[in-house]
Amino acid sequence: MAYINIQNVELNFGGTRLFDDIGLNVEQGERVVLVGRNGSGKSTLLRLIEGSVKPDAGNIAYPKRCRCAHLSQMVPQALPGTVLDVVSGDSRGNEDSEDKRQQVNIMISRLGLDAERFFNSLSAGLKRQVLLARALAGKRIYFCSTNRQTIWTSMR
Ligand SMILES: Nc1ncnc2c1ncn2[C@@H]1O[C@H](COP(=O)(O)OP(=O)(O)OP(=O)(O)O)[C@@H](O)[C@H]1O
Ligand SMILES: [Mg+2]
Secondary structure: OEEEEEEEEEEOOOOEEEEOOOOOOOOOOOOOOOOOOOOHHHHHHHHHHHHOOOEEEEEEEOOOOOOOOOOOOOOOOOOOOHHHHHHHHHHOOOOOOOOHHHHHHHHHHHHHOOOOOEHHOOOHHHHHHHHHHHOOOOOOOOEOOOOOHHHHHHHH
């Protein structure tokens, strides 16, 4: 059984069928790049996998111990706080999350970010890197719906 297993998925928006009996298997450790024309359904497929969109038919399964992170195509213009605040999300100040704090610091360091800079002062590309660090911290699997530069960076 594949790590991520998508079988016979069908999805309609209004009267339009976007996915008709699609399937995908992803093995543990495998990296998948999804390529397609604008509007062909790439982001929607990622939303199906993360569970924010439900299929009209079919099954999507991955191990319960996995948490899914989806990096949105949209970069928010403004978020309060520093790089550390944004990457930490809601775990900052939580007594039980030493492990998460470590993962946050590791991710900031791996992406070469300055933890003390204010998110709102960063360039669009650096904001995307910060959001990538937030998406990856503490996750076993991840999906990017993003531009090539960020994907290459995440694969370094
Ligand atoms: N919530 C929704 N309600 C109705 N239609 C939707 C919804 N979400 C997506 N769609 C439609 O589904 C199709 C696929 O959209 P999606 O955003 O998945 O495409 P994409 O391949 O990611 O495109 P892009 O390359 O531009 O990012 C589009 O025609 C879009 O208009
Ligand atoms: Mg998209």
